[in-house]
Amino acid sequence: MERSFMSIRRFTWFSPLAGLLLMAGVSACTLATAGSDHAPLPDPAVDAAPAQGDQVAVLAGGCFWGLQSVFEHVKGVKKVSAGYSGGAANTAEYDRVSDGDTGHAESVKIVYDPSKVSYGQLLKVYFSVATDPTQLNRQGPDVGTQYRSVIFYGNDDQKRVATAYIAQLGAAHAFAAPIVTQVVPLKGFYVAESYHQDYARRHPDEPYIVFNDAPKVAHLKQQFPALYQPDRDVVSVMLH
Structure with a gap:
């Protein structure tokens, strides 16, 4: 029931253009992400200082x-959790966040592990294949402030790297339109409901996943072969 309900919620937000793309077998994400149609993005000129132990990055930009x-x-990524950031703890649940008025994304x-992948490299992946930073309060077929592009920085070093990279991409005219990604302090991260965790992996044949999410992973493998890892090498959060 949850799976069917979620599919209906996602597809009711598809624009007429997205519907035409689906019928044509073309992914909205394929057209949106920079790396699919443009030259590779440059490496960040500014990156985080070396750190000991596991580090945390919180990013938003479309469906989690x-x-x-x-x-x-x-x-180098050891764990990924889907959740909500930007709003209050008492509104961090899917039905409320979907209203678009909670402040959450x-x-x-x-x-x-920063010895294997840097914060700057994660941002390069983010801007290259994970999201379209030029779309305001939406991402492909999903519309609303809950789908906005945001980098939630956890410290001054992350803020420095994020703002510098956005400025670098802007100066290089890496995108045809201005980058609208927000860079804001992380005030809290609230793990989403269990049925959202690993959703793409557990439902690979759902049309929404096939047309919007699977191509992003394919672009990652194509553009970042040295960083790409298969499913079996990662541990993800599942709630019970």
């Missing part, structure tokens, strides 16, 4: 199903 699926396939919490 796709974001989780992408970052679960990045080497569908987000992912990424626990990673």
Whole structure:
């Protein structure tokens, strides 16, 4: 029941253009992400200082199903959780967040080993294949502030890297339109309901996943072969 309900919720937000793309067998995410149709993005000129132990990055930009699926396939990433950031704890549940008035964005919490992948590299993946940073309060077929593009920084170093990289991409005219990604302090991350965790992996044949999320992972493998890892090498959060 949950799976059917979720599919209906997602597809009711498809625009007429997205519907035409689906019928034509073309993914909205394929057209949206920079790396699929443009030259590869540059490496960040500014990156985080070396750190000991696992680090955390929290990012938002569209449905968290796709974001989780992408970052679960990045080497050095140890755990990815789908959840909500930007709003209050008492509104951090799917039905409330879907109203678009809670301040939350569908987000992912990424626990990673900085000796294997840097914060700057995660941002390069994010901007290249995980989201379209030029879409305001939407991502492909999903519309609303809960789908906005946000980097939730956990410390001054992450803020420095994020703002510098956005400025670098802007100066390089890496995208045809201005980047609207927000860079805001992380005030809290609230893990989403269990049926959202690993959704793309558990439902690979659902049309929404096939057309919107699977191509992102394919682009990751194509553009970042040195960073790509298969499913078996990652551990993800499941709630019980």
